[in-house]
Amino acid sequence: QGLPGQRGRTAVVPRQPTEGMAAGMRSDNSSGKLDATGECSLSDSLLPGGGAWRADRKQSPRWVQMLDDFFKVTGRGSTIATEVRAGCISWMTMSYIMVVNPVIISKAGINGDLPPESVMAATALSASVGSFVVGVIGDAPLGLMPGMGLNAYFTFGICHNFGLSWQEALSCCFVSGLALLLLALCGVCHWVVSKVLSEHLKKAITVAIGIFQALIGFQVMGLVVMSKDTLVTLGDLELSNQKLILAIAGFCVISAMLVRGGVHGALLIGIWLMAGISWLLGISEPPQSAISMPRFDAAFAVDFSGWAPGGGKLQGHVVGSLVLLFVALFDLAGVQYGLFGIAGLLRGGTVPRSTSIFSSAAVGTMAGALLGTSPVIIANESSAGIVEGARTGLSAVVVAVLFLISAFLAPLLRAVPNTATAVPLVLIGAFMMSPVQGINWDNLRVAIPSFLTLTVVPFTYSIHSGIIAGILMDGFLALSVGVEEPAEVPADDNNAHCSPRLQISTPHAIFRGAPSTAEKVEKARQLLTELGHCSGIGGPGFAEKAAAASGGGSDAEDADGCREEALARALEAYIEGR
Template identity: 40%
Template sequence: MFVEKFFKLKESGTNIRTEIIAGITTFLTMAYIIFVNPNILINVIPGATPGSDLYTQFFGAFMVATILGAATATLIMGLWANYPFALAPGMGLNAYFAFTVCLKLGIDWRIALAAVFVEGIIFIILTLTGVRGFVVKAVPSSIKLATSAGIGLFIAFIGLKTAGIVVSDKATFVTLGDLTQPAAIVAILGFFIISILFALKVPGSILIGILLSTAIGALPIFGVTKYQGIVGKVPDISPTFLKLFEKFTWSDLLSGTFWIVVFTFFFVDFFDTLGTLTGLAESAGFIKNGEFPRANKAYMSDAVGTTVGALFGTSTVTTYIESSTGIAEGGRTGLTAVTVAILMLLMLFFAPLGLTVPGAATAPALVFVGVLMLKTLRLINWDDITDAIPAFVTLIMMPLTYSIANGIALGLITYPIVKTFSGKAKEVHWFTWVLAILFGIYLIYLRGA
């Protein structure tokens, strides 16, 4: 049978039924991004207020871009690399794209998409040339681990802010919001629903939590959900498709801020992909004698997914750790990934449902995913203060400065200084010093330029 031969099912000890069930399982655990990503990216469009034609137009386009970016990258992973790994726009990077790059730094969303595109090209080049290994060795492990956790705190903070659970305060900067407000109540209920379902190992717990929160928000006592329908025609993607070329000019290539944005996208995407792919490959038993077969094809699938996603109009596409749920169900080949991609494409007809889901329903998902991302902290050697301090600086400065880039920059500056003056200069890679100096110049002279 063609399918069995193409995906080498027998060789991998699996069958079509198992692969399809694994694909459905993975899809259910990551489908929340279809609703969460447009809810985040819509913030970059001036004047796009809920209910307006502009909001509906761009929300639909971002939703289609999310689905097409995820489906394309996942198909490449399945058909070319033959691995059961699914990809989609990454959590954290979408928030950085919207709230830091566009809203805080004032960079037009189309130029931000160009930065994502450039980052993807760099990722492709490093993969093709084999420089990937050099970059991995140059960046301290503690910084890489703290980055993931810091992003978790960052997106959790955004979720709490969206729900009105955390609000601004003149005296203390932030404080606890009014928990009797409908949005806050719906978000709190949603968080408990997701947490309990996840603890009970219910497949698709985050997606179910979002949908149940949406239903709760529709109750008259809350009124935060405005029903727009469930199934409808596929939205027009033209508002975002290839728009990265509209504003991007050669002068942007001379902007320090632009390259910091590119580097931040690359740094997070690169090391998130490295950690996720390695972890998934280990759990599936793909790594033999320390070797990861077809590793370059897997990394290339991720890199190409990012560049294609930017063309469609979405933030960085990356490999999803939720693929582990499909692997646990027995998924061992690219047929699992292809199943995920097909299900993603079917979601193109559910744009009205996406418009129905309120921010109060996606906020608990942000907070919960933030919790999951803190797991990497246990891998940091907190007993070595020269590792702990840079990690802490990276971790804490992301949410407090509302910027992933600032956290990475300050962490990379702190690491070589603390290590060197503590008598551990040999532990510092020379390229780490280069990054530290460049980031120092950026923070002092170029930030905001």
């Protein structure tokens, strides 16, 4: 019959959002070509990536099919092109660590025995190892790298305060990574994420990380500067401050591209556009060369001799390792929840495959210790890739490959001005504000711990400090009030899921309720029935067959467990759009 107002046209159901759907939903018009009326098929106009799902898998190269199957790219509503682009953006926003980390870590050396060039190579390789493992084993769209804060504690806390050599400090990093791996495999880390952190604290952590990233971005841009009287103040907005003016202009241009929609890779385009203008105007030095050979002077220099009893340094080793362990544990717990929230990948309010994510960070930390750098954690900047559409571990593998290559691209990366990568951090902060509406601010039992987390994180420049402050206040109020945690706001505002409209037209997600598996299946059936009524392509029993093919609703942590949701979202977007 055609859709209302479009009688005679053929509506083509999206091809192969999941493997299960393919058998029950493939139509005769599956070539992705224009129909007799000259109209594009449904998948051409509906799906993310400009209709990237419309290509028949049989026409794709085998390696593309293998990547799609292994990472379940299509099943999560993404495309390989989107994952690669998002991985590039994550890497670009993370690449500053290759310049900053060597400056901090090299200060742990004596008389220049820890050259920055070797720390730079260790930083790149440890980030590559951690990101690769979390992508392949954890199938998570996260980038891992040596953490800011942990590197400062490595240098000034362990080496300078405890009097350990940098080789001995590396042994503390290795032991903390090994302990984290054991805790992850024993389920302790997953318990921290699912039980210790309450729902309102999880939402507060997401927002706090966004504010924290925005603050860092503003400082690097020069918009927020130090002040003796007020601690921080507004930077110099004179036209002579070309660095800040360029950053503000870049912020406006990228914002316009994001709001207008349809500009894939807006963040990446903005970064290189600002870098190019900065080089042309002489604001920053252009690269003199692009390639250099990495140095590995600090590789395999770790010294475990200080762990021997009676050596006089055992206490420093133990305390240093414990601090690194607990800081990494709570940092990883909060950041992975926040990033999975904006990606819409939470399952029942928890992070799927969290054990694999903790284990990946532990492996990266141990590799970093052997190579000569501080512990590896999840990069907050991974949110840049998630905003661009990263939903699978393929984007993390892209980050890993680029970090491996970047070990040879040190001159080029050093030439990219910090302001170019600072602007996306500020914009990402805006994308992470949505969870705040899921906190019941009218109830002080919930509001006070959430407020502490929101404020302590940016004001102390420490994610784990804000998390611990929120947990302690949450526990204190629970004991003093003597009642169970009050109910949150209605479920429609609780958990993070991508809005179909926003997923297609804009790069960020909103927070809304997570329906049960049964509700997803029923929603899929209803939507398919509606589509079947207004389309002549399905034939008798079309809706029932397609709903049955969409999956039985597994509750497993694997992304296959939400095939019905992917189907429902796609069809809902189509019906609402029409």
